[in-house]
Amino acid sequence: MHVGEIGEVELIWQIRSLVDKFQKKALVGIGDDTAVIKGKGNHLFLFTTDTLVEDIHFKWRFISAYQLGWKALAVNISDIAAMGGYPTFALVTLGLPPRTLLSTVEDIYRGMQDLSLKMDVEIVGGDIVRSPIFFITISLLGEVEDQRIILRSGAKPGDRIYITGDIGAAATGFICLNKKEISLKPESREFLEKRHLMPFPRLKEAREISRKKIATAMIDTSDGLSSDLYHILEESNVGAEIWEDKFPVASQTKEVLSRLNRSFSEVALAGGEDYELLFTAVPDKNVEEILNFQVTMIGKIIEEKGLWLVNKEGERKRIKPGGWDHFSKKI
Amino acid sequence: MHVGEIGEVELIWQIRSLVDKFQKKALVGIGDDTAVIKGKGNHLFLFTTDTLVEDIHFKWRFISAYQLGWKALAVNISDIAAMGGYPTFALVTLGLPPRTLLSTVEDIYRGMQDLSLKMDVEIVGGDIVRSPIFFITISLLGEVEDQRIILRSGAKPGDRIYITGDIGAAATGFICLNKKEISLKPESREFLEKRHLMPFPRLKEAREISRKKIATAMIDTSDGLSSDLYHILEESNVGAEIWEDKFPVASQTKEVLSRLNRSFSEVALAGGEDYELLFTAVPDKNVEEILNFQVTMIGKIIEEKGLWLVNKEGERKRIKPGGWDHFSKKI
Known part of the structure; x- marks a missing residue:
């Protein structure tokens, strides 16, 4: 059975069933916008990641490198926001074909940086790997006060x-x-x-x-x-x-x-x-x-x-x- | 100028110079095994990521899916260990060609899970994306007591x-x-x-x-x-x-x-x-x-x-x- 045949929803349920039984310390694992981890005091940590792959999630003929950097960070921040929290620190992984222009990499970072300054996020590291196709993965940490977290699971009839x-x-x-x-x-x-x-x-x-x-x-x-x-x-x-x-x-x-x-x-x-x-x-x-x-x-x-x-x-x-x-x- | 021409070391210096000037809250950004973030009390947070790309970092004819899952998590844990810390929570991103077998995905998770149980790490989420080539990115959080952190920068003549x-x-x-x-x-x-x-x-x-x-x-x-x-x-x-x-x-x-x-x-x-x-x-x-x-x-x-x-x-x-x-x- 190929993953293309079973579809993404079923694939995630399979993964969730493999992972959930080992979940002991995380407050929320797979199944919400971000993972939720108990922090010290009354703060919870939020932890999320999103990837954009060339020709799957974007096409270079439509998006500039600056815009791509912005968007890759934006979609991660949006996940943290959806929990009621605020983003703090990001890691950036770039999968780069060797013929990628240096200016492209710089423009991606400029796009991320401009948004990160508005959103008070710091880019603190990551990974650069050679790859036949371009991809960008951002992992983002955030926090939320425990009384302010908003999950997907709280909707009630009548709401x-x-x-x-x-x-x-x-x-x-x-x-x-x-x-x-x-x-x-x-x-x-x-x-x-x-x-x-x-x-x-x-x-x-x-x-x-x-x-x-x-x-x-x-x-x-x-x-x-x-x-x-x-x-x-x-x-x-x-x-x-x-x-x-x-x-x-x-x-x-x-x-x-x-x-x-x-x-x-x-x-x-x-x-x-x-x-x-x-x-x-x-x-x-x-x-x-x-x-x-x-x-x-x-x-x-x-x-x-x-x-x-x-x-x-x-x-x-x-x-x-x-x-x-x-x-x-x-x- | 292509990134393949300037080489990885120079590329990282370029990125570091773009990112470093915005570093205010992180204690350690680019330049060590992991990023270091001030936590509450006497704990510091460690934050790292590593990616393995098909045919660049591994070949399917040499490594099994179980071994690949194990290795991808192992190399991240190794980075946290090198700071003197211990790993806590992981996010896993899989870039999957549509013809990937479901059993391959399950075996990757089994490999990660077996190591994660030995190392007391929890997999709490991630991302599944379609991709023409297979890749796996793991982002790992860890902690270290502030008196116990070991950086790359502390070596002195005579040591x-x-x-x-x-x-x-x-x-x-x-x-x-x-x-x-x-x-x-x-x-x-x-x-x-x-x-x-x-x-x-x-x-x-x-x-x-x-x-x-x-x-x-x-x-x-x-x-x-x-x-x-x-x-x-x-x-x-x-x-x-x-x-x-x-x-x-x-x-x-x-x-x-x-x-x-x-x-x-x-x-x-x-x-x-x-x-x-x-x-x-x-x-x-x-x-x-x-x-x-x-x-x-x-x-x-x-x-x-x-x-x-x-x-x-x-x-x-x-x-x-x-x-x-x-x-x-x-x-």
Whole structure:
């Protein structure tokens, strides 16, 4: 049996079953945005890693080295943020074909450095290896106060589902990168492409959510709304209903998708890489007022298992998780 | 300028200069076996990563999946040990071609798990990514009591140089793997090949060295004696003289090398992958008696910069660092 045949979800369950029985000291192992380790005092350590492989997760003809460095660090910070924590120290591994330009390596570091200064992360080491294809792996440490941690497993029936920012811009940006022939205002193209190439991790927003103890469960949207929400549903053992007419969508996203006759809902549900925060909160909290940034209520947690989409016509249909099928999965 | 042209040492200096100026909170960044981070109380955190890439660092026709899992974790634990610390939590990233067998992934995890149980390490997560070639990256956290940390930078003129175990067995094992035609007792072949395929990290020995405060500087031998000693010399700003007739060599290593007419010294100096501890100690310590495992004095630290080999004929000649040129370097 090849790993390509069994699929990533099943593969991770196999690995989880091999690893879980040896878990004694870690508070959270495989199954959340990051591992959680007991620290001293009232702090917990968070520990995560993400890899981007040439031609699988990115193409050099679309992304600059600076942007790639930024993005590789951003997606790791986003995982730490989704736990309610803050990032601290990073290790960077570069797999380099020997013909890689020195300036490429320098630009990758500049991209990482610019984001790391904004996010107060230090790059403290790593590994440089020869490889026939380029890849970058970042491992990131973070911390969170024990009263402020937000897991995927805390959602309860009745909770409302919220998302920061808007949905589908990164996936639409990816479409734009592939279709240079779409005529679009340069600002709109830049806005959308940048959402795909240089996601800005919602660290400040996540810290406010954890400080104000608003969320019962949280994840960052990396695989697409349906897949990411499914992770919360599985870990919390609940179901959910989401309302298509409430999805927050940027006007630029709408413009491109309507011009291409693409269903917004399909892109939003399966698109991925927005790196927004998807979280649940008890129904009596007035979340939009408590938080001083844009969040939108897009559904609610229900007892009945599964994910249900209520579309603009009011029809309720069951949907399956379906994000990027790029065979890349945090474990 | 390609990274293949400038070489790994220069590349790391370039990266170090880009990263070092932003180092504020880390106690040790690039330039030692692991990064060192201030913890709470009297503990320091150690943070390291190592990658093995198919056909660059290993070949599937020589190593089993179980052995590869073991080795990938072993080389990381060895880095933590070389700081005087102990490992705690690991993240594992696998780059997998889609046709990888599920049983291969399971065997990799079994190899890691068997070593992790012996070394009291927990695997708490990671990442699974599709990749045209196989690679494995492990990131490892560890701790060390602040009075017990051993850096590369503490060697002083007059200090003696010691090594645990023996030298050159792993490199000789690698030669055996490549030359199946050498007729050799099966036990000798197994001994040597295992030293290459399944190094056993010197964690217990390193902890005893740090508990008894014996070493002024320490590193694990991964790149070959000359390269690894050079790292100590550079970080400590000193030179060294090593004595060829004192090098500890296993009888199996001697047998193979003499049969192949290979100079032992060349293999020992450039061979690498022994994962022994190379350390320095003040001259008045009776190190061999204080420690209850095999260590051998092989030279001394001198003021004059550079590395000098005194060969069996008593000739003193200057040697340059020259380990595996596999373009893989911890930063």
